[in-house]
Amino acid sequence: MKKKTSKSEAKIEATQETSGFTTSDFIKVEKNLTSLGFFTPSTHKIRTPQAKEVSFTRTHEGKRERVSVTIAPSVLSSLPTTADQDKYLAFQKIITDRRQDGEAIRNPISFTSAELLRSLDRRVDAGKNYDDIESWLDRMTSTTVISKSAVYFAGRKSWATDRFHVFERAVSIGQELPDGTVADKNYVWLSEWQLENINNNYVLPIDFETYKQLKNYISKALVPILQVWLYTSQEEGAFEKRYDEFCQYLNVRQYEHLSKIKEKLSPALDELVAHGYIASWQIERASDGESFKVVLNHGRKFFADGRKRLAQRATATGKGSKTRPDQLSLVSSTESQTRGSAAVAEKLTDEENALVEKLLGHGLHHDTAMKLVRTTPEEVSRQLDYLPYRTVKKNKGGMLRDAILGQWTAPDDYLEIKKRQLEQQESQERSKKKKAEETEAASRKKNEEERKRTYFRYMKERLTHTEKAQPNAFNAFIKDEALKRAELEADPANKGAAKKIYLRLFDDEESHLERFREFFNEPTLEEWSRKA
Structure with missing residues (x-):
């Protein structure tokens, strides 16, 4: 029987000490759960206990293989949502802060509900917030992850085909512990794969403070996986995902018409642009000419966060700010684009090559032209159309570059x-x-x-x-x-x-x-x- 948290108990728990740990700007989140689409974007509880399946192609030892994972809720619960992701990230922050000394995490992990609520900037004197944590613990314990070579064990370096839970067990405050005592906090036993991966640093860094500023549930669901998508597409300068696979990962409805797709995705993607996660986004036709794809261009935050993490690491180790060669791609988007320009040139279509030639004709540098066409071809085409109607004072190429990057509006003469x-x-x-x-x-x-x-x-x-x-x-x-x-x-x-x-x-x-x-x-x- 679940114990109802009263307001008096909430106040008592809120007064418990949670100090003794230093805080980190970036929390470290176990990577599997991020990649599997465990949390479904929703503003409310998903009442229908229907399983969610995500399949994708992975390259392993030079071979492409199709893998899948099924997120199956219990009959008494529902699929975990972004509200559960909020609490899971707050829980990961607690773990991250306690790992500052480098010691391994061991089961069980204890924490107070007030500690979790403070991390989320929520009220610690509201009984409902404590009830929500009880429900979250139930879902994290009861939801089953059915893996077909999709879950990775970092310690043994192997992909598993098995059934798992995220939390193997959870005991709430006031309930009985295995030794017969009454729990004065919440206790969580992480699953074997979670514990092994966290202790082997198979984790993703997430700026938790910026994440908490997001309002849209789809943009929240995208933030963790964006760390993977953007990292793997640094050389290209943009990440592409088929629209149907994008919807499958998020477990959201798929639409046929471009206008409806943009209507449904623009609030989330625009919010990610506003916070710097991505610079811009497009919905384009896929190579088959029939379906669509989502194109996300690397934002300033991706590169700024990389530099910040390297600086923190250098400070922590006392070795100065020198970076290793494999870290350079996180430091400068310009350097990444220069190294990848030759590869990008091979992938440009005839129309994109024509745009590059036009930019070069207006005085832009070759690398700049390649990067602009690769990341925002539609904007390049628009600004080239606008250019004859603009008043050029000095540097036409510089003005054209600024117009593309700033997405300048059309001149009045052009509109007339x-x-x-x-x-x-x-x-x-x-x-x-x-x-x-x-x-x-x-x-x-x-x-x-x-x-x-x-x-x-x-x-x-x-x-x-x-x-x-x-x-x-x-x-x-x-x-x-x-x-x-x-x-x-x-x-x-x-x-x-x-x-x-x-x-x-x-x-x-x-x-x-x-x-x-x-x-x-x-x-x-x-x-x-x-x-x-």
């Missing part, structure tokens, strides 16, 4: 010309549409007239045929015609000119044929058309 062009195009389209409608109406009218003429000929043929084939019936029809005409002529209501008009209409050949049709029950125009 585009407006006139659009109005002219719309006017032409309206005229074209009107002409097409008139042509179509004339064609319909011509066809209708031809149809009536053909039917008229058909009825004349039927009249001639009936006169020969059914003479008695036809004579009866002629007598009926004479009788009707006599009645029309004798009608006192028809006088003078009106009578002449009525009689002329009656004698009209088309009217005569219509009465013939009715008398002999011949098909109407529409009936004849359907049979024709």
Whole structure:
């Protein structure tokens, strides 16, 4: 039975001492959980206990292999969400701070709920916050990770196919410990793979303070995996992910139309841009020409965090600020792009090479042109279109570079010309549409007239045929015609000119044929058309 945390107990726990550990700007998070999409972005509890499967391709010992992982909630719980990720990162901060002395982490790991809440900048006197921690411990203990060569054990350097939990066991404050005593804190027993990887430094550094400033749940879910994606794509200057795989990792709905994709992703990706995680982003067509891909360009924070971590490491070891060759890629994006320019050149499309040539023609340096086209081809194309309408004072190339990086808005002259062009195009389209409608109406009218003429000929043929084939019936029809005409002529209501008009209409050949049709029950125009 879960013990309900009362406000008085919350206040008592909030007063417990948690000092004695130095804090770190970067928390170190076990890498597996980050890569597997364990936490699903959501603003609320996912009530349907449905499993989440993520599959991806990994290169191992020179061979590409398909691996997968299934995140399976218990029937009494739900999939872990970004709210659980918040608490998990706060828990990892506690572990990181306690590892400052270099000692290995051992089970169980004790902490107070107040300690966790302070790390998250949450109220420590609210009972609900303590209840949320109880629920978080339940989910972290009960959710099963089913790995098919997806979970890595850093100590034994092998990929595992097995079933795991993140927390093997959790005892909350007030519950009974294995030795029979009552727990005065929360106690967590990490799973074997978590403990082994943390102690073998198979971890990712995350700036926890910046992470806590994020509001969007998708951007929060992306922050840990971004550390992997951006690190592995340093040479290219941008990371690309198929949109369907992107949605699979996040466990979010996949949309077909580009406008809807941008609508759903832009709040999260724009927030990541605002905090410097990425410089920009695009949604582009994939190589198959049908699906989409998400392109994320390295942000200033990625490189700044790398320099900061190296400086902290140098200070901690007392060896100065000199970096190893394998660390240089974290220090300078410019150096990374220069080393990779030859490789990038081979990957450019014909359209991108054309953009590079245009930039070179306006005085940009080759490496700069390559980097701009590789990271923001759409922006390069836009700014090249805007350039003839800008006023260049001194350095055209420098202004063009600044316009691309700053994503300058379109000049007024360009907008005015585009407006006139659009109005002219719309006017032409309206005229074209009107002409097409008139042509179509004339064609319909011509066809209708031809149809009536053909039917008229058909009825004349039927009249001639009936006169020969059914003479008695036809004579009866002629007598009926004479009788009707006599009645029309004798009608006192028809006088003078009106009578002449009525009689002329009656004698009209088309009217005569219509009465013939009715008398002999011949098909109407529409009936004849359907049979024709």
